[in-house]
Amino acid sequence: MKSVKDIMSPLEHCLSPTNTLEEAINIMYSQKWNTVPVTNHSGKLIGVFTRSSMYQMILSDVSKDTPISDYIKKAVGTVLEDVDSELLETMIAKSRVGTGIIINKSGKPVGLFTKANAVMNYVKETQILKSQLEKVMDTSxxxxxxxxxxxxxxxxxxxxxxxxxxxxxxxxxxxxxxxxxxxxxxxxxxxxxxxxxxxxxxxxxxxxxxxxxxxxxxxxxxxxxxxxxxKLSAELESQKKWETLLKSVIHNAYDGLVMINEAEEITFISPSLTELFELEQGLKEKTKIDMVLPHLKLSQVMNTGVAEVSDFMEVKGINYLVHRIPVYQGEKIIGAIGKIVYRQLHEVREAFKSAEDGQKETSKREGMEKSRFTFNEILSNDKQMDKLIRSGIKAAKSKTTILIYGESGTGKELFAHALHSSSMNSKGPFITVNCAAIPEHLLESEFFGYEDGAFTGAKHKGKIGKFDMAHGGTLFLDEIGDMSLSIQAKLLRVLQEREFYRVGGTERIKVDVRIITATNRPLEKMVAEGTFREDLFYRLNVISFEIPPLRKRKKDILLLSESFIQEFNRQNGTSITGWEPLFEQAIMDYDWPGNIRELRNVWERAMIFAENGKVRLEDLPDYVLKKAGYDIFLQEEEEVSELPLLEKAEQFAIQRALEISGGNKSKACILLGISRSVLYDKLKKYKMPLLKE
Structure with a gap:
């Protein structure tokens, strides 16, 4: 903000009371002033001599040598020099006086401020403002x-x-x-x-x-x-992407780094990698990652959206691992980072040890049970399941015990297989024990094996148990809630000490086993009731997953149905191509208490009974039709119907289709697979009301 001293007219001359009329006229003429300050011997302002004062002296016919002392105007408006210019302009605009005297803090005059000064300053400021506004407009x-x-x-x-x-x-x-x-x-x-x-x-x-x-x-x-x-929005979005990518680089920096964008083009590669893989020093911008480093498989993580660690690879005799990390902006994948680990860090040493152990055990355990499924084979369109799968892939990388909750038939064992397939022990065995299917007195020997002569009927030379068989891999304990308290205590010891004794044996056996358990029972309630050990529960419940029942992820019903059609067509030689609309509505209305296992069984039955290329409503079991509200198709023996069963079913189908479509007859025709004219004929036939569109 400008002060008044920046725009005032500075004083070069002042008058004193002893100055003559002639001296005053000369100063006013030379300076082009209408008002001249008058000061005392100390230089302080005591008044002003104005053009009207001069006219008064001339009209009084006084001589030119007459002092001006009697004609000084002592009522003077003054302004301090540090007042801002805008305030002074406002004061001048309201004042009848054309000139203001500017004084310093000592009361001495230092300048004049006239209305002309105000106008010139206003014009100058306006021109500057106009120039600035035009510059802003041009730039914007x-x-x-x-x-x-x-x-x-x-x-x-x-x-x-x-x-x-x-x-x-x-x-x-x-x-x-x-x-x-x-x-x-x-x-x-x-x-x-x-x-x-x-x-x-x-x-x-x-x-x-x-x-x-x-x-x-x-x-x-x-x-x-x-x-x-x-364009501006795109630039801002680009900046956000770069910020996100650079932050990820900073937080994930390691031995070697390569970064790609959403088009799978290299946007950054560290010098250590160009040296390790003997790449050209001047890689072209936006080179596709798979053209120069396909073995890193970074494009793979762009599709899965899940971070993963590769198997061991080798270049120039150097073993290395690739940690593939997707980069998200919100819910969208905008790139990926490849973290190459090849120096003597803790993670590398552990991975080498695990790899060596795995190779030794592989040769010993050919023919052992392996996992049969991966996370790619878990079909779902449900957001909760998608989140569960992502979390499962992360949890699989550790050796931590995992507990899987879920109702019967939800796919707990499938999830356990997938966890093993994504683990560091994926090449090792995957051994399953159903704790509810093995008699209690045999469960201990099943777990830990037995020595020769341990009990009557024992095999000669003894037998190894499930823990022995699962060494270097995963032991899946299904229905863990059905295990007796005595076996729970022995299982707890194995989990804590990683060692056990065979039944009838004295040799301590050490094992490296990853434990995954599953149950459909409320373990926390069982702990409170004393039927499940609290210490074992907390040992098992380090990481837990609860697989939602099928009724809570209805979107998966049709997705799974398509998979079952392909499976049973191959298995049973059927040629089913799909299903009719009312069949679809019935399976969507049903709650599926048996979950995916029940859905699979119902599909196998329906495809066997189907008489043409599409399964129909009547191909469903009676109990499904009843619970889904379609029991009109089931005529009890004592029931006497006014209409034949086929016509009654047709009437119900039309009524149900209209309910589903909200009375929209066009949509109802699509559900029923009939034309609009046929629908009107049927409505008249069964005397059903014509609902509005």
């Missing part, structure tokens, strides 16, 4: 128009003329409505935004009112090219 690429109260254009900038496609002199004075057709319809709004197309270019126009005086209003319109907004 905004077109601008201003009108008077009649809507006539009084200002337009060059950018606006370019947008409108008319020279400036043809725009000024024209009606705003000539260039903005919606203008007249919006004059009742204080401010509005609307799209406008000019010469095939799309603009967003902001129309605002401004006050000319108390009763008159004009308009200001600002034009913004939509393509420029989109």
């Amino acid at each position: 690429n905004l077109g601008a128009i201003m009108t008077n109260e009649q809507g006539k254009i009084i200002f337009a900038n060059e950018k606006c003329a370019e947008m409108i496609g008319r020279p400036m002199n043809e725009i000024i004075g024209e009606d705003m409505e000539a260039f903005i057709p919606p203008f007249s319809k919006r004059d009742d709004k204080r401010e509005s935004h609307f799209p406008l197309v000019l010469y095939k270019q799309h603009y967003i126009v902001r129309l605002s009112k401004y006050s000319i005086d108390e009763e008159k209003e004009g308009y200001i319109a600002l034009f913004q090219n939509v393509s420029e907004l989109e």
Whole structure:
């Protein structure tokens, strides 16, 4: 903010009371002043000598040598030099005096401020402001128009003329409505935004009112090219992506790094990797990752969206691992980072040890039980299941015990197989024990094996147990809630000590086994009731997953159904291609208490009984039709129907289709697979009301 001393006229001369009329006239003439400050011998202001004072002395016919002391005006308005200029301009505008005296804190005059000074300063400030506004408008690429109260254009900038496609002199004075057709319809709004197309270019126009005086209003319109907004938005999005990618690099920095964008193009590669893989020092920008480093398989993580660690690989005799990490922005994958580990870090040493142990055990355990499923074979469109799978892939990398909850038939064993397949022990055995299917007195020997002669009927040379068999791999304990308290205690010891004794044996046997358990029983409630050991529960419940029942993920019913059609067509030689709409509605209405296992069984039955290429409603078991509310198709022996069963079923099907479609007959026709005219005939036949569309 400017102060008054920046724009005042500085004083070069002052008068004293002893100065003569002639001296005063000479100073006023030379300085072009109408007012001259008068000071005392200390230099402090005591008054002013004005042009009117001079006229008074001349008219009084005094001599030129007469002192001005009797003609000094002592009522003087003064302003301190540090007052801001805007306040002084306001004071001058309201003052009847044309000149103000500027004094310092000592009361000595230092300058004059006239109305002419105020006007010149205002003009200068206006010119600067106009120049600044024009610069802002040019830089922002905004077109601008201003009108008077009649809507006539009084200002337009060059950018606006370019947008409108008319020279400036043809725009000024024209009606705003000539260039903005919606203008007249919006004059009742204080401010509005609307799209406008000019010469095939799309603009967003902001129309605002401004006050000319108390009763008159004009308009200001600002034009913004939509393509420029989109470009700006794209640039901001690009910056956000880079920020996210760079943060990921910082947080995941390791031996070697390579980074790709969403198009699988290399955007960064560390010098250590170009040396390790003997790449050209000047890789071209946006080179596809699979063209130069396909063995890293970074494009794979772009598809799965799940971080993973590769098997051991080798280059120039150096073993290395690749940690593939997807980079997310919100829910969208915008790139991936490859972390290459090859130096003597803790993780590498552990991985080498695990690999060596796995190779030794593989040769010993050919023919051992292996996992049969991966996470890719778990079909689901459900968000909760998708989150569960992602968490499962992460948890699989550790050796931590995992507990899987879920109702019978939800796929707990399938999930356990997938966990093993994604683990570091995936090449090792996957041994399953159903704790509910083995008698209690045999469960201990099943777990730990027995020595020769341990009990009557024991095999010669003894037998190894499930823990022995699962060494270097995974032991899956299904129905863990059905295990007796005595076996629970022995299992707890194995989990804590990683060692056990065979039945009848004295040799301590150490094992490296990853434990995965599953149950459909409420273990926490069983702990409270004393039927399940609390210490074992907390040992098993380090990481837990609860697989939702099928009734809570209805979107998966049709997805699984398509899979079952393919499976049973191959298995049973059927040729089913799909299902009818009412069949679909019935299986969607049913709650599936047996979950996926029940759905699979129902599909196998329906495909066997189907008489054509599509399964129909009547191919479903009776109990499904009853529980789903379709029991009209089941005629009990004692029931006497007014209509034949086929016609009654047809009537029900039409009624059900209308309910599902909300009374929309076009949609009902699609569900029923009939034409609109046939539907009207059926409605009349069964005297059913004609619902409105």
